[in-house]
Amino acid sequence: MSDLETMSSDWLQRIEAAADLTSLDAERIAALGKQGAITGLLKTLGGMTPEERQATGPRIHALRETVTEAIAARKAALEAAELERKLATETLDMTLPVLTGEQGSVHPVSQVMDELAEIFADLGFSVATGPEIEDDWRNFTALNIPETHPARAMHDTFYFDRHDAGGNRMLLRTHTSPVQIRTMQSQEPPIRIIAPGRTFRSDSDATHTPMFHQVEGLVIDRGIHMGHLKWTLETFLKAFFERDDIVLRLRPSYFPFTEPSAEVDVGYSIEKGRRVIGGSEGWMEVLGSGMVHPKVIEACGLDPSEWQGFAFGCGIDRLAMLKYGMDDLRAFFDGDLRWLKHYGFQSLDVPTLSGGVGA
16 A cells, blocks of 8 residues: 555646547546546455554545546646637638528418407406307397398308207308307307407309408497497407508498497508508498397396497408508418418517507
8 A cells, every 4th residue: 555655646747648538537437437547445344453444545535536526627627628629629600601401481370360350458358258159049140130130141252061969050150250259159248259260151253262361350348338349340450450540420320239339440640651540531441339238248148237338340461461461362362372471470479569569
């Protein structure tokens, strides 16, 4: 054991002479591995007397600590030298174009649905959904459109041969109004919802498509009147088009499910040869609205003498066209990726009221 100082000096020299990490690891194994020289010295302590262990043990443990620290220091030095070599010899050409993979984009209709949800959430509305395959009663009869009502001709749709358990014929819904019926049947007032989704009508001329997107709103509470409706629509349109010069005009109209009913026109102006929402150079119809008909409230099991409400509806595709300058409704459903890349939104363009709903 008198040679421990010599052994320590020899190992320190060998460690310092290691030229790379591979050589250094070989020296570590030779000294501290299971069959290493210093490990072998530690094993000899088991055959010594207590007096010999007390005299020799601390010196062997000190040797192990010295060698361990020397290996760690040499490893750090070699790694630093390797990093310096790479920094000095390797370069990155910042002028090369970045290789990007194909990126998808959010369809304008989906983006506008998110914008609507964001705006109405701030007004205290929740989003309600319902099935696209609906029964005749919720799609027509409960909305004050009985079987012989002429308004059904305007809502001609796609019917199925099957009926539900109550004998009502099944069909593709013509509006999202059945969601209003389902909500009033399942939820106690007060109610504040919007119902966005796909709807279907058998229109096939050049200006219509058999499937389109619609959003409807419903408020049921005590003491609701037309003033609440007008304020809600005005606040919504100002937030959606992100303009303060929105002017509304309510024209008397007729819908079976509202009384009184009103078509809502919004003022527009001409900017750079384009017609944009805002101002008052002309009027453009954007949606329909009215006070919920007492018969509709009663059909859902509520007392119309206690509960009143208003409803409104408009086409989501039309809102997207008016806001983002699209000029052909049919392009929404053509599946042309060039169109989607031009008009689509990045997946991180999440609309917020603080950052802008048209982000």
